Amino acid sequence: MTSSRLIEITDADDPRIAEFRDIRERDLTGRENRFIAEGTVVLRLLAGAHAAEGDFAAEKVLLLRNRVSGLSDIIEALPADVPIYVATAEVLDGIVGFHLHRGVLALGRRKAETGLSAFLERLPQRALVLAGCGISNHDNMGSMFRNAAAFGADAVLLDESCCDPLYRKALRVSVGSILTVPYCRQSSDLDLLSAMADRGFAIWSLSPNGKVDIRDVPALERMALVVGTEGDGLPQNILSRFGSVRIPQAPGLDSLNVATASGIALFEMAARIKRI
Amino acid sequence: MTSSRLIEITDADDPRIAEFRDIRERDLTGRENRFIAEGTVVLRLLAGAHAAEGDFAAEKVLLLRNRVSGLSDIIEALPADVPIYVATAEVLDGIVGFHLHRGVLALGRRKAETGLSAFLERLPQRALVLAGCGISNHDNMGSMFRNAAAFGADAVLLDESCCDPLYRKALRVSVGSILTVPYCRQSSDLDLLSAMADRGFAIWSLSPNGKVDIRDVPALERMALVVGTEGDGLPQNILSRFGSVRIPQAPGLDSLNVATASGIALFEMAARIKRI
Numbered sequence: 001m002t003s004s005r006l007i008e009i010t011d012a013d014d015p016r017i018a019e020f021r022d023i024r025e026r027d028l029t030g031r032e033n034r035f036i037a038e039g040t041v042v043l044r045l046l047a048g049a050h051a052a053e054g055d056f057a058a059e060k061v062l063l064l065r066n067r068v069s070g071l072s073d074i075i076e077a078l079p080a081d082v083p084i085y086v087a088t089a090e091v092l093d094g095i096v097g098f099h100l101h102r103g104v105l106a107l108g109r110r111k112a113e114t115g116l117s118a119f120l121e122r123l124p125q126r127a128l129v130l131a132g133c134g135i136s137n138h139d140n141m142g143s144m145f146r147n148a149a150a151f152g153a154d155a156v157l158l159d160e161s162c163c164d165p166l167y168r169k170a171l172r173v174s175v176g177s178i179l180t181v182p183y184c185r186q187s188s189d190l191d192l193l194s195a196m197a198d199r200g201f202a203i204w205s206l207s208p209n210g211k212v213d214i215r216d217v218p219a220l221e222r223m224a225l226v227v228g229t230e231g232d233g234l235p236q237n238i239l240s241r242f243g244s245v246r247i248p249q250a251p252g253l254d255s256l257n258v259a260t261a262s263g264i265a266l267f268e269m270a271a272r273i274k275r276i
Numbered sequence: 277m278t279s280s281r282l283i284e285i286t287d288a289d290d291p292r293i294a295e296f297r298d299i300r301e302r303d304l305t306g307r308e309n310r311f312i313a314e315g316t317v318v319l320r321l322l323a324g325a326h327a328a329e330g331d332f333a334a335e336k337v338l339l340l341r342n343r344v345s346g347l348s349d350i351i352e353a354l355p356a357d358v359p360i361y362v363a364t365a366e367v368l369d370g371i372v373g374f375h376l377h378r379g380v381l382a383l384g385r386r387k388a389e390t391g392l393s394a395f396l397e398r399l400p401q402r403a404l405v406l407a408g409c410g411i412s413n414h415d416n417m418g419s420m421f422r423n424a425a426a427f428g429a430d431a432v433l434l435d436e437s438c439c440d441p442l443y444r445k446a447l448r449v450s451v452g453s454i455l456t457v458p459y460c461r462q463s464s465d466l467d468l469l470s471a472m473a474d475r476g477f478a479i480w481s482l483s484p485n486g487k488v489d490i491r492d493v494p495a496l497e498r499m500a501l502v503v504g505t506e507g508d509g510l511p512q513n514i515l516s517r518f519g520s521v522r523i524p525q526a527p528g529l530d531s532l533n534v535a536t537a538s539g540i541a542l543f544e545m546a547a548r549i550k551r552i
Binding site: 139143146147149150151152173177215247248249250253255256257259260261263264267271275276 | 415419422423425426427428449453491523524525526529531532533535536537539540543547551552
């Protein structure tokens, strides 16, 4: 039964829920692969990932008391050793440091990342991946995963200069896709893309000045779309070494933002290989 | 000369720059078609719109003193009756209420909007437009305009329930496209789309369950893409009355966000009619 495993929290300073204290301020600090999941959709995906014994595990859940009844199926899906804490709105707001109207939080943990080679070896022979270099904006990171999920990408590859996809805002913007699309974040941009090229990936770097129109990219068994930062874009050594693609657009304009651009380009590539 | 027209502000309470006081807090209040433009790119577009005697005029400019020399061409493009105020970083931060590291602000005014009929009459015979119904998120609004500009749309039509595109954040996210793509915000969703249909526009409402694959939309002389709120999407009376399109995607997922979805759909439609 759901109700018997609920643990009431009445004091914002209770050490059992310390990880949820002032989450806004602590958002940018590293936490040994731990992360805060917010909202019903993301909690459901986390519970599913936990049950599947994949890359993610739920460690604890903190709910607004009156949200419990609507979440009983998710709660029941979580093993008994994952504590479910509940609190009133007043206590919950005192814990997190602002008004949390959705009232659904969880602490998750990502298992240690394998090396890049092992990650790439696990990809299917027919593969479409999205790679990001220097993506530092959490909104853009979240949107990239959402796009990857929408268009059936097999993985997201990130260089070591990208922000952590597990930041609270990135996870929220991804609508939980960060928990469902396998990803890897390590290596320099050049090493990352070279490792992919070595394994047969056609590397297409997206740039407003890319050589090939995105609509003319040939269908191949292994394809990677690479996007860079919104400000500077991809560095010249990347653009000159690998294939580059452009999204044709009206002249004289600032390029599309990276979230939209990655969506358009991934849509086109997924269409080319008939994934959608 | 640039320097002779600069007006030094040394007191954050100076009434001449009162419109810039605490702009973050006042962002959501109506201001009789006045708006705050931020950053060099947006100021340049505002100056250009002013010079072209189009829909927008610049009323005053407030700059960080050490930004002036880099902006002299924009300053010179503005008529002499537009005051250019300058301040030190300390005074400027005191005025706006936070640290404004870009140091470029302007107060703009949009001229009174014409009626919907007059607006539609001015559109070219061959026209591609983006319409929004119930768009309340400022990021999405800004991105929609950026996409409209990127793919050469002739106008953006918004129903009366949409947020004001001139909100500070929407304008910033649009990278100033709100000042360059003609728009109109009035009428209910149904009246707006009916008025367009009456003038020969093929109306394509975007929905995850849309009947036609976006790649199969026929090229026509007048085409409108309609997007709704991210949460509820477009109401059923709109979807059933007009044509509906979908962006094919992996099953079982939350739909793409409206910024990305409008970008993909507009890209496809612009490609169909060979605008890009």
